[in-house]
Amino acid sequence: MPGLLTSPSFPNDVPIAPLHVIDYQLLVRGDAEEMDNLFQAARELGFWYLKNHGTEEDAQRMFSTFGGTLDLPLAEKMLYEQGDSGNSFGYKAKGKIVTDKNGTLDCSEFFNVAQDDALSWPTVIHRDYPATITSRMQDVVTPFVRKSRDINFLLLSVFEHKLGLPRGDLWKLHPSTGTCGGEARCVKTPPNAQQAGIGAHSDFGTLSLVHNRLGGLQVMQPGSDKWLYIKPLPGHIVCNVGDALAIFSGGILRSCVHRVMPPPGEQARYARHSVAFFTRPGDQIPLRHLSERSKMVSDSVSQAPPGQYEPGATAGEWTSRRIRSLRLKSRAGWLASQGTEHSSGVQSQTH
Ligand SMILES: O=C(O)CCC(=O)C(=O)O
Numbered sequence: 098m099p100g101l102l103t104s105p106s107f108p109n110d111v112p113i114a115p116l117h118v119i120d121y122q123l124l125v126r127g128d129a130e131e132m133d134n135l136f137q138a139a140r141e142l143g144f145w146y147l148k149n150h151g152t153e154e155d156a157q158r159m160f161s162t163f164g165g166t167l168d169l170p171l172a173e174k175m176l177y178e179q180g181d182s183g184n185s186f187g188y189k190a191k192g193k194i195v196t197d198k199n200g201t202l203d204c205s206e207f208f209n210v211a212q213d214d215a216l217s218w219p220t221v222i223h224r225d226y227p228a229t230i231t232s233r234m235q236d237v238v239t240p241f242v243r244k245s246r247d248i249n250f251l252l253l254s255v256f257e258h259k260l261g262l263p264r265g266d267l268w269k270l271h272p273s274t275g276t277c278g279g280e281a282r283c284v285k286t287p288p289n290a291q292q293a294g295i296g297a298h299s300d301f302g303t304l305s306l307v308h309n310r311l312g313g314l315q316v317m318q319p320g321s322d323k324w325l326y327i328k329p330l331p332g333h334i335v336c337n338v339g340d341a342l343a344i345f346s347g348g349i350l351r352s353c354v355h356r357v358m359p360p361p362g363e364q365a366r367y368a369r370h371s372v373a374f375f376t377r378p379g380d381q382i383p384l385r386h387l388s389e390r391s392k393m394v395s396d397s398v399s400q401a402p403p404g405q406y407e408p409g410a411t412a413g414e415w416t417s418r419r420i421r422s423l424r425l426k427s428r429a430g431w432l433a434s435q436g437t438e439h440s441s442g443v444q445s446q447t448h
């Protein structure tokens with residue numbers, strides 16, 4: 098599959114975001130310095146690389162499984178289209194989402210598989226998927242989802258500790274009973290694209306794990322108006338904080354605006370695939386800062402405008418509202434889909 102190649106190599110004349118590299122194995126061992134590094138990365142930019150995570154082969158199998166699915170004829174993929182009701186699971190066709198305030202439509206397609214469906218397989222919780230996915234659910238998708246979720250839970254335990262929250266406080270917002278919006282995704286953008294694959298947005302979940310082969314992912318540092326590329330590093334996951342975790346932490350952890358542009362330099366001639374896993378809170382969990390549980394969070398909330406970290410919705414309601422707005426294909430939808438980063442002045446959406 099040519100689109101999965103890492104060559105031609107990433108050019109060295111484009112601006113690159115200076116992300117911290119976090120060693121997962123050091124976190125597993127409870128290394129205090131690495132925990133500090135992770136906390137610093139999540140507070141500053143909300144993006145970091147993760148190495149030694151042990152899921153590289155699982156991710157490679159996801160690229161093949163989902164890459165093959167996205168290569169199916171359009172009519173077949175459309176049988177699984179997510180629709181306009183605010184549901185994220187299934188297929189998102191090209192041109193369904195606005196990427197900027199002028200109403201420019203996106204050129205990316207994705208396939209999303211619900212964490213709930215992967216973990217309960219063969220019991221269906223949300224929806225059905227094409228045979229290219231169901232035939233690999235047990236040996237590819239479910240292990241990827243389970244391992245990615247475990248990684249995020251370890252990262253959350255570090256954040257609990259560093260935020261002064263009681264142990265388990267962030268975990269329990271992601272219960273294993275009931276439904277949640279967590280999902281695995283593969284994004285594909287065509288070769289020689291002339292517009293954004295995914296417009297500026299912040300992720301609306303808790304934590305995202307992104308496996309990149311070709312470049313194109315860009316992030317904007319808080320207080321800057323410049324886009325910086327995130328250079329794919331072999332064997333490294335790009336991790337980022339989503340809006341829900343920014344809200345729970347009263348803004349201490351940053352959910353930063355990012356987008357997907359055509360790959361830089363010679364890489365632009367190829368189709369680009371990425372594989373991601375999104376941890377999202379349980380659908381019934383109220384999205385609200387945890388200031389009653391941590392003095393650090395309460396101090397942060399007390400300095401923010403009233404209501405900033407209290408959108409007045411459950412995680413499930415909020416996610417579906419955002420997706421519905423994104424698909425309105427209008428300037429109004431674009432504005433309504435903005436997440437916690439609206440305060441930065443960047444015109445962003447949430448995904
Ligand atoms: O494709 C990527 O590198 C990132 C995708 C992304 O930001 C998203 O799906 O929310």
Ligand SMILES: [Fe+2]
Pocket residue numbers: 298299300355448
């Ligand atoms: Fe994203």
